Amino acid sequence: MQNTLQLELKQCFRSGRTKAVSWRVDQLQALLKLVSEKETQIFDALKKDLGKHRVESYRDEVGLVKKSVVNALLHIKEWMAPKKTRLPLLLFPASAEVLPEPLGTVLILSSWNFPISLALDPLVGAISAGNTMLLKPSELAPACSTLLAEIIPLYLDKEAIKVVNGGSDVAGELLQLQWDKIFFTGSPRVGSIVMSAAAKHLTPVTLELGGKCPAILDSLSGSDFKVAMKRIAGGKWGPCAGQACLAVDYLLVEQKSVSVVIESLKNCIKKFYGDNVKSLQSICRIVNKHHFDRLRSLLDEPGVAASIVYGGSVNEELMMIEPTIFLDPPLDAGIMTEEIFGPFLPIVTLNQIEESIDIINERPKPLAVYAFTNNEKLKSRILHETSSGSVTFNDTIIQFICDVLPFGGVGNSGFGRYHGKYSFDTFSHEKAVLHRRFMLELEPRYPPWNSFKLEFIRLAYRFDYFNVLLLLLGLRRKFTAPSS
């Protein structure tokens, strides 16, 4: 079945229809219409799948896609335009350009935590670049996946953009086929499986994975401190209750400030979400029982539950876990070695804030490093001594909405990037095109060789035009060929 769908997509691509700028613009405009007209249904589906509040849904899903589409519409002609390239004088007369072309038929595998934006945002890139595509949303967000499968064919070109739903068996079938690109958002474990399957067909991949995103909190003045705490709290529990690749995973603070930090976080939590696990507001629930149990079992490890300084309550019926703060849980416990992906915030205390750099470097490279500080020296050290997909100073998550910044990981957090023009590029092949003329032949290119030609070539190909000129004018001694 998947084979047939893919064949249709490949045929559609071969027809050339998706290469036309008019097609791409039409599809982008249709996508904009889709998210505007179906906004209510989208909000409902997100509420059903994740208990996501409509404000969060707008901010992280609908609004994000709209912004992406508008940006693409604004820039697409510029992105599609060939880029002229300067050539060495040696090649005169000639001209060259780099022509972006679509890769062909691409596979997009999206995730469950931002089931709308992580599906549609890559779609924006694939469409802008002129490809045909198959989207497989995550089965762990069934209301959203079903909705996407329903509405996408209503607005977008059915022969060029298809949606297939299903679980890992369907994903497995799709991965056996030959794609011109695979764009995957998810865990490193599955990322490796995707890349292994892609290797069989030499398919290039972009892997948007996760990691433990640390937040470093330096000493700050009163008002800065207040803002920092809001942003940390908002960056932890705001995006899908911590079930986000970009969410703050753990916090690094100097020992002397920790009690103030904990108090402040408690206040933020109470103000933002409430303090009763049965009636928390404005926060997502845990996506399913598997993850609920996974998170709960993190508490079972020795020393972890004992380090809870706030929260810890769970409600299985509502699939809710309240925002929980841990103070110095054991560094070898699961909560400090695996990506949490939930509403648990461990705080690791340090004697000096600079120690945070070593702690970060002991772990795999994360998708983001957050640092709240006004100390320029510390900023520089963090920038140059740690490696991560991105670094944000004095805020969290917000780098995600800047279309000019490449969004992607490094090391275990993935490779490849998207957003803005990077999305267009990730689904394109940059084809070099060199135009030469027949006139002005360079005789020294051809045998039979002699020492003049050798010297000419030696100089010319090092772009040493001055000495070439001397040679041509007979003012330069010839190089003696070494004996073979």
Next chain:
Amino acid sequence: MVDAAVVVKQLRSTYASGITKDYDWRISQLKAFQKIVTSHEKEILYALRTDLSKPEHESQVQEIAQVLSACSLALKELKRWMKPQTVNPSIIAFPSSAKVIMEPLGVVLVISTWNFPFMLSLEPVIGAIAAGNVVVLKTSELAPATSALLAKLIPEYVDSSAVKVVQGSVPETTALLEQKWDKIFYTGSSRVGRIVSAAAAKHLTPVVLELGGKCPAVIDENINLTVAARRIISGKWGCNNGQACISPDYLITTKAYASKVAEAISTELDKLYGKDPLQSHELSRIINIHHFHRLLKLMDDDKVNQKIFRGGQHNESILKIAPTILLDVPQDALILEEEIFGPLLPIVMVDNIEDSIALISAKEKPLAAYLFTNNERMKDMFKRSISAGSICINDTIIHFLVPNLPFGGVGESGTGAYHGKLTFESFSHKKAVLERSFILDLDARYPPYAPWKTKFLKAVVQGHIASIARSFLCR
């Protein structure tokens, strides 16, 4: 056999020290590579002659000059390449400043190949060092003299705690591929490219695969056929005797024009290599007996053995095959299925020159596609319809020389690209950095959520200043 795990550990330790990130260190290493070439030119030429009977002129142009060019460009531009790129963050993130910084990936593996054993080893390594990484270079066992020379010279000049050369064959490569790398840069065949990619997948290692393919050359009528013939010869037999990923693999021309094309090439071949090319010192030999027999088999195929227009002579003792043209080769012949990688040039005939496009598109995407024509419409159609790593119109292989053009494949011919600044970028991570101010913190970002916050966010996303003001005032 060298212990791959130990080598990687040592390199990780060097990288962790931070020395390779330093601008001055990188410059010193680039200068060291430059010195290797300028001080040992004779030995390099000799090694290439030993491994491939490579004519000195090809070694100068296609190996030595390329490496020197890569060094001098990197030395000249490194400061600029290393500089962070400031970008304008969107109004939504106001007030903030943003930039993208180039960060080394860490410990990288460069696997090179035998046909341009010097250049295809050093150009990626130079880029990796310029980008601040530590490197293992695995050379090809099929070019033993060049491998041994590199293994001797590199530690003499370059910081050996940061660059290691590993010789050997499949077992050594396999051992290296089991390690965790921050990037793997592979040049070679599609078959092995798959193996490299699969190994990389286990560690989520990004790869650049510079592979091959059947690079077609389409010859239209009404052109300067003599110049075209010479340029085809230069790209085919003048480029390691056709054993190059970007050599024109096969020609396509019209039935009406085909014999003229064959004649023209043949005439020029006589002029450039003489009547007895097996005696010529200006043609590389076939790399080894295995490839020699492989090529003979392509010529012996029943479908083509009567189609030899010129050439076919061979001498096993010196591993030479004469430049051979096969005219009117059927499309299902073996020689049109696999990458030839040798001095055989099949000519395929079509009714109309435009038919060449469908013919090429039916095959896997090649590393390069060539077109000789003066017809602007044909040029445009070719450019837009043929997907290939690169396209060169009215010449062959010369795009390889241009540092600003991305050099790499697509589909079966590979993924990723390099040359010039792209080599540096290929071995770098573009890290996004956003710096925010504490002032102007938007309440609308935080719970408890309320309808005015939705309106406000919507207005911000849509960039409507009036709506932003309105929703803010009505909260």
